[in-house]
Amino acid sequence: MITRRATMLGALAFGGSFGAAAANAKPTRSGPLAALDADNDGTVDLGEAKAAAGAAFDKLDRDHDGTVDRKELHGRVSAKEYAGADPDKDGTLSRDEYLAIAEQRFKAADSDHDGTLTAKELNGRAGRALLRLLQ
Numbered sequence: 001m002i003t004r005r006a007t008m009l010g011a012l013a014f015g016g017s018f019g020a021a022a023a024n025a026k027p028t029r030s031g032p033l034a035a036l037d038a039d040n041d042g043t044v045d046l047g048e049a050k051a052a053a054g055a056a057f058d059k060l061d062r063d064h065d066g067t068v069d070r071k072e073l074h075g076r077v078s079a080k081e082y083a084g085a086d087p088d089k090d091g092t093l094s095r096d097e098y099l100a101i102a103e104q105r106f107k108a109a110d111s112d113h114d115g116t117l118t119a120k121e122l123n124g125r126a127g128r129a130l131l132r133l134l135q
């Protein structure tokens with residue numbers, strides 16, 4: 001009986017310390033929020049979104065001419081949005097014009113207007129539109 005009780009107490013003690021270690025471990029972050037959240041504060045601010053948009057622009061600009069045309073955008077921007085973002089009507093978007101679209105989409109996704117996006121806001125319709133631009 002004593003041996004059985006000691007075994008049970010030992011198992012509880014081991015399990016308890018293992019459980020405490022697991023409880024103190026930081027959760028593994030993944031998904032769009034983790035990919036964009038450079039300062040690891042649990043949200044995405046406009047600067048982080050623009051940094052991601054700039055990186056996306058660089059990938060889309062395959063001919064490295066400093067602009068992207070509709071073909072290079074692969075449907076990330078609607079015709080109306082494209083026309084509105086191209087004030088010089090040259091048929092291409094510069095980096096600044098592309099970042100302006102990212103800023104508009106960021107503001108549309110920021111439903112509580114606090115200047116940051118949470119995972120919930122990124123999962124909303126406007127947040128998903130922003131994410132398409134940042135990929």
